[in-house]
Amino acid sequence: LAKTTQPISMDSYEGQEVNITCSHNNIATNDYITWYQQFPSQGPRFIIQGYKTKVTNEVASLFIPADRKSSTLSLPRVSLSDTAVYYCLVGDKNTGRRALTFGSGTRLQVQP
Amino acid sequence: DTEVTQTPKHLVMGMTNKKSLKCEQHMGHRAMYWYKQKAKKPPELMFVYSYEKLSINESVPSRFSPECPNSSLLNLHLHALQPEDSALYLCASSRGLAGDLSYNEQFFGPGTRLTVL
Numbered sequence: 001l002a003k004t005t006q007p008i009s010m011d012s013y014e015g016q017e018v019n020i021t022c023s024h025n026n027i028a029t030n031d032y033i034t035w036y037q038q039f040p041s042q043g044p045r046f047i048i049q050g051y052k053t054k055v056t057n058e059v060a061s062l063f064i065p066a067d068r069k070s071s072t073l074s075l076p077r078v079s080l081s082d083t084a085v086y087y088c089l090v091g092d093k094n095t096g097r098r099a100l101t102f103g104s105g106t107r108l109q110v111q112p
Numbered sequence: 113d114t115e116v117t118q119t120p121k122h123l124v125m126g127m128t129n130k131k132s133l134k135c136e137q138h139m140g141h142r143a144m145y146w147y148k149q150k151a152k153k154p155p156e157l158m159f160v161y162s163y164e165k166l167s168i169n170e171s172v173p174s175r176f177s178p179e180c181p182n183s184s185l186l187n188l189h190l191h192a193l194q195p196e197d198s199a200l201y202l203c204a205s206s207r208g209l210a211g212d213l214s215y216n217e218q219f220f221g222p223g224t225r226l227t228v229l
Contacts, residue, residue: 043202043220102154
């Protein structure tokens with residue numbers, strides 16, 4: 001069962017780029033990586049999902065090296081509203097089940 | 113409509129009470145989920161319904177009883193809860209099922225904050 005490891009917390013300032021790395025050393029061939037964002041007292045919100053190389057959407061980019069043992073969520077030019085907890089999930093595209101297990105998450109604090 | 117709604121927002125109940133949490137989505141999603149989240153912890157999966165049938169039960173105590181009356185509704189019936197069951201209960205839905213790449217894009221509701229006295 002692929003387990004994820006993330007930094008517990010990170011601090012940044014408005015306008016900076018933030019990179020949050022997730023380790024998943026036991027990732028299997030069929031596993032893909034998904035990131036969620038959660039604000040206090042709200043449900044998590046899907047950010048981005050990828051399998052290899054690089055994925056970009058209007059909110060973030062996801063970088064996955066060739067060995068896929070880690071992935072990096074990149075948030076360009078963060079603002080105060082990006083202060084939240086970010087979760088990395090790894091799941092089997094065939095069963096989907098492991099994709100439902102949230103890791104411990106990274107608490108991002110953005111300062112003015 | 114891209115929302116998952118949950119009612120009530122807050123619930124306080126005694127250990128002998130029976131109450132229900134309600135979740136609704138009108139996105140035509142085929143899977144619905146219940147999660148439990150304690151303070152400063154990640155959400156923990158409790159149940160998954162696929163096509164209105166229970167497909168995953170993460171060994172949840174029987175004092176929690178899920179129900180899926182139709183494809184848009186998901187209930188969680190609560191009975192004889194313990195104070196340690198106090199938490200934020202999150203409902204989610206997804207378009208895809210296990211095996212679909214879209215499976216992971218879950219849409220979460222705002223949650224019900226439950227306090228058991």
